[in-house]
Amino acid sequence: MLRWALRRIAAGVLLVWLVATVTFLLVSLSPGDAASRLTDARIPPAARARFRHEFGLDRPLPARYASWLASVARGDLGTSWTLRRPVSEALAEALPNTLLLTSLGLLLELAGGVVLAVVQLRRPHGAGDRAITLATLTAYALPTFGVALALIAVFSYRWHLLPPSHMLSLDGEMRHGWARAVDLARHLVLPVAAIGVTGVGAVARYLRGSLLDERTEHYVLAARARGCSPRQALLRHALPNALLPLITMVGMSLPFLVSGSLVVEVVFSWPGMGQLMYNAALGRDLPLLLGGTIVATVAVVAGNLLADAAYAVADPRVRV
Amino acid sequence: MSVRRALARWPLRLRLGTLGLAALALAAVAGPWFTADPNAIVDARAAALLPPGATRVVLLRRDGTTIACEAARRSGSEWIVTRAGREETLPAAEVVSAHARRFWLGTDTVGRDVLARLLAGARVSLGVGALALAVALVLGIGVGLLAGWSGGVADALLMRFVDALLAVPMLFLLLFLAAVFRPSLGVLVLILGLSSWMGVARLVRGQVLSLKEREFVLAARALGASGWRIAFRHLLPNALTPIAQDGALRLGDLILVEAALSYLGLGAQPPTASWGTMVAEGQEVLATTWWLTMLPTALVALTVIAAALAADGVQELGRGEV
Numbered sequence: 001m002l003r004w005a006l007r008r009i010a011a012g013v014l015l016v017w018l019v020a021t022v023t024f025l026l027v028s029l030s031p032g033d034a035a036s037r038l039t040d041a042r043i044p045p046a047a048r049a050r051f052r053h054e055f056g057l058d059r060p061l062p063a064r065y066a067s068w069l070a071s072v073a074r075g076d077l078g079t080s081w082t083l084r085r086p087v088s089e090a091l092a093e094a095l096p097n098t099l100l101l102t103s104l105g106l107l108l109e110l111a112g113g114v115v116l117a118v119v120q121l122r123r124p125h126g127a128g129d130r131a132i133t134l135a136t137l138t139a140y141a142l143p144t145f146g147v148a149l150a151l152i153a154v155f156s157y158r159w160h161l162l163p164p165s166h167m168l169s170l171d172g173e174m175r176h177g178w179a180r181a182v183d184l185a186r187h188l189v190l191p192v193a194a195i196g197v198t199g200v201g202a203v204a205r206y207l208r209g210s211l212l213d214e215r216t217e218h219y220v221l222a223a224r225a226r227g228c229s230p231r232q233a234l235l236r237h238a239l240p241n242a243l244l245p246l247i248t249m250v251g252m253s254l255p256f257l258v259s260g261s262l263v264v265e266v267v268f269s270w271p272g273m274g275q276l277m278y279n280a281a282l283g284r285d286l287p288l289l290l291g292g293t294i295v296a297t298v299a300v301v302a303g304n305l306l307a308d309a310a311y312a313v314a315d316p317r318v319r320v
Numbered sequence: 321m322s323v324r325r326a327l328a329r330w331p332l333r334l335r336l337g338t339l340g341l342a343a344l345a346l347a348a349v350a351g352p353w354f355t356a357d358p359n360a361i362v363d364a365r366a367a368a369l370l371p372p373g374a375t376r377v378v379l380l381r382r383d384g385t386t387i388a389c390e391a392a393r394r395s396g397s398e399w400i401v402t403r404a405g406r407e408e409t410l411p412a413a414e415v416v417s418a419h420a421r422r423f424w425l426g427t428d429t430v431g432r433d434v435l436a437r438l439l440a441g442a443r444v445s446l447g448v449g450a451l452a453l454a455v456a457l458v459l460g461i462g463v464g465l466l467a468g469w470s471g472g473v474a475d476a477l478l479m480r481f482v483d484a485l486l487a488v489p490m491l492f493l494l495l496f497l498a499a500v501f502r503p504s505l506g507v508l509v510l511i512l513g514l515s516s517w518m519g520v521a522r523l524v525r526g527q528v529l530s531l532k533e534r535e536f537v538l539a540a541r542a543l544g545a546s547g548w549r550i551a552f553r554h555l556l557p558n559a560l561t562p563i564a565q566d567g568a569l570r571l572g573d574l575i576l577v578e579a580a581l582s583y584l585g586l587g588a589q590p591p592t593a594s595w596g597t598m599v600a601e602g603q604e605v606l607a608t609t610w611w612l613t614m615l616p617t618a619l620v621a622l623t624v625i626a627a628a629l630a631a632d633g634v635q636e637l638g639r640g641e642v
Contacts, residue, residue: 015484023493026500141624143576145583145599146617149606157607262491263580277492278584281499289496296489304487 008308012301019297020290024068027286028061077291082283087291090276095295097167098272102261104188105195106250112196113203114243120204121211121234132204140201148194148267155190163187165269191268195261206249207242214238244315251307334633337568340626344619348446351439356421358440359591360432363388366404367423367431369609374423377401380416388431392418428598428612429605437593438615444594446623448509448587449575455513456574457567460520465551467521468528479525482518490515494577498586508587512574523566527559561638565631572627579620595620 052058056067071078077087116136120129156164163169167187168180175183214220215238223237224230262274269275273292280288327335352358367376367388376388379399389401389408399410399418425434467478494511501507531537532555540550556563581587582596590597595616602612 015487018484019488023496026496137625137628138621141572141576141621141628143579143583143596143599143617143620145580145596146613146620149599149603149613150617153606153610153613262495263584266584277495281495281586284499286499289492289499293489293492293496296492297487300487300489 005305005309008305012305015301016294016297020069020072020294021065023290023293024065027290028064072294077294078287080280080285080288082280082285083288087288090288091273091291091295094271094273094276097270098261098265098274101188101191101265101270101272102195104192105199105261105264108192108196109199109203110246110250112200113207114239116200116204117207117211118234118239120208121215122231124212124215133208136201136204136208138201139197140205142198142201144194144198144263145267147197148191148264151190151194152267162189164190167271191261191264191270194264194267203246203249207246210242210245211238214242217241244311247307247311247314251304251310329637331633331636333629334637337626337628337630337633340622341630344442344623344626345446347439348442352436352443355436355439356433358432358436358593360386362386362421362427362431362433363403364431367427368429369605369612370423370427370431371609372424372426372434372611374426375420376423377418378421379410379418381410382414382416388421394418425615426609426611428601434612434615437598438595438619440593441595441598441616442619444505444582444588444592445575445578445596445620448505448512448578448594449571449623451509452512452516452574452578453567453571455509456517456520456570457563459513459517461524461556461563463517463521464524465528465555468525469532469547469551469555475525478521482521486518494581495586498581503581503586503589505588505592508578508581512577516570516574519570520563520566523562524559527562528555531555531558561634565634565638568627568631568634572624572631575620575623575627579616 049058056064059067068078075088077091079085080087080090083090116132120132123129152164155162163186167184168175169183169187211234215234217238220233220238223233228237261270261272262278264270265272265274266278273296277289277292279285280292330338362376362378363386370376376390377392379387379389379392379401381387387401387403389403390405392399392401394400394412397412399412399415401408401410423433423435425438428434428437463478463482467475494515497507497511537550537554540554545553578587578594579596579599582594583600585597585600588594588597590601598616599613602609602616606613
């Protein structure tokens with residue numbers, strides 16, 4: 001187990017280094033890098049030179065790469081061009097907001113998916129099953145931004161029930177304790193619902209398929225022969241096994257935990273990683289983009305590792 | 321077996337899905353021939369945000385611009401028009417032509433025909449999706465065949481490479497690439513295709529591994545068939561069902577990602593109509609003219625539903641054959 005973990009961690013570090021290097025090269029070799037921000041003729045040459053020197057752009061590429069890699073290894077991701085502050089600081093501020101939003105969204109889509117699939121399996125191919133199949137197919141096919149905008153149109157603009165954007169009200173920073181929590185919760189409802197609605201389709205569709213397959217497996221038939229009710233056989237015997245692959249699915253969707261809510265964050269002006277990276281892309285803020293990509297890659301690698309470990313724990317047949 | 325007999329064996333979902341995709345593709349290809357210029361601003365002042373089904377008299381002026389009015393009549397050397405509720409007069413010499421025009425789905429915020437833009441957007445969304453899928457299929461099938469057939473070190477190296485790419489947070493990379501390169505439709509196709517071939521490669525490799533030890537492949541090898549011949553005459557045709565199923569699902573995913581990127585302003589660039597950009601343009605009037613955002617959203621969903629139905633149907637068909 002320890003050897004396995006060490007090997008996986010080494011492979012993960014290698015991967016992070018590879019991604020970091022490739023993105024660094026993409027940035028450095030792309031036409032009109034930081035200089036494109038300085039092509040404005042009104043900027044005096046002296047200021048331009050000072051900028052280049054300040055950000056170390058006047059040094060040769062290998063030297064830049066070496067010093068950049070050394071500082072990344074120390075956890076220093078450089079200074080954002082647009083925010084004029086350390087990249088790591090901006091990311092550390094945004095990451096918890098994103099994790100809050102996406103973990104709730106993921107929880108909603110998993111819980112919703114399990115409930116829907118189990119309800120469908122009570123009478124497979126019946127009217128209820130068909131109706132839910134159609135609903136989950138539609139949910140899977142809807143673009144996230146469309147769902148988010150529809151929710152805003154109905155719940156914010158028409159019924160004035162919930163706020164359409166941001167994480168706290170204008171005076172939210174001044175509130176404390178309970179009032180602040182309620183304010184945050186009200187702002188969370190719509191974005192979490194947008195994530196949940198678009199994600200629940202995939203989970204339910206997948207789980208329904210694997211439950212249908214599990215139902216005819218010998219161990220389920222044996223449970224039925226021993227006198228288990230259909231309901232017990234489904235919930236106690238088939239469901240745990242059908243849920244196993246979902247661990248991998250969740251592991252695969254961990255990049256989503258960090259980056260996948262991007263569209264939702266942009267629509268709802270949620271101050272998380274997605275919006276930060278989006279603004280960085282619009283402003284061609286390359287240090288911030290680089291730093292965010294590295295952090296997200298680390299999260300993905302760690303997530304896959306955790307998912308595999310969790311799988312080994314949950315499924316005694318898997319030995320690592 | 322005749323085509324008709326083959327079609328009759330298709331499961332309902334496959335028929336529905338392919339029919340839907342074919343109808344959308346037909347609308348995308350042929351639609352723009354029958355509708356007006358999707359980028360033409362009919363009248364920014366008097367024809368903005370018209371409701372679906374609205375009719376206006378459109379006067380074409382000598383300088384090529386148009387104006388829209390509720391009513392127009394000619395009296396002597398002048399046109400007397402009612403434009404946005406007010407009467408105006410135009411010298412007749414300035415007007416080239418006048419005709420009534422119905423805006424079946426209304427107009428957008430700057431007075432462009434929504435139906436024409438939706439059809440032009442179908443071209444962009446479906447076209448980018450299909451081309452990106454083609455890129456992903458060519459790369460994925462190539463790498464998958466190579467890895468699965470050669471085995472050994474080449475296989476291990478290629479698959480580690482694929483695993484590494486699968487672990488990259490693609491959305492950030494897409495943002496990154498869109499920021500580094502100027503977004504254009506060609507770049508969009510490449511970015512989407514290059515970021516989604518890994519799944520195809522894994523799938524094809526797995527198929528090749530399971531097929532290459534089967535008797536008919538061994539027989540072909542014993543008869544001295546070349547690697548190319550075995551790959552294209554024996555391996556690929558037998559792996560067609562899972563590839564087709566995966567491809568249909570992937571098409572839906574690619575169309576969703578294209579729509580999201582275009583919505584974010586990192587895909588198709590204005591004034592090019594794409595379903596994603598249309599949602600972004602209609603967003604500012606979401607509270608009143610909600611259909612400007614919901615029509616393109618619905619079209620994206622319909623396309624993805626058709627693709628998913630086709631994928632389910634292909635799977636069902638494959639299961640029936642085994």
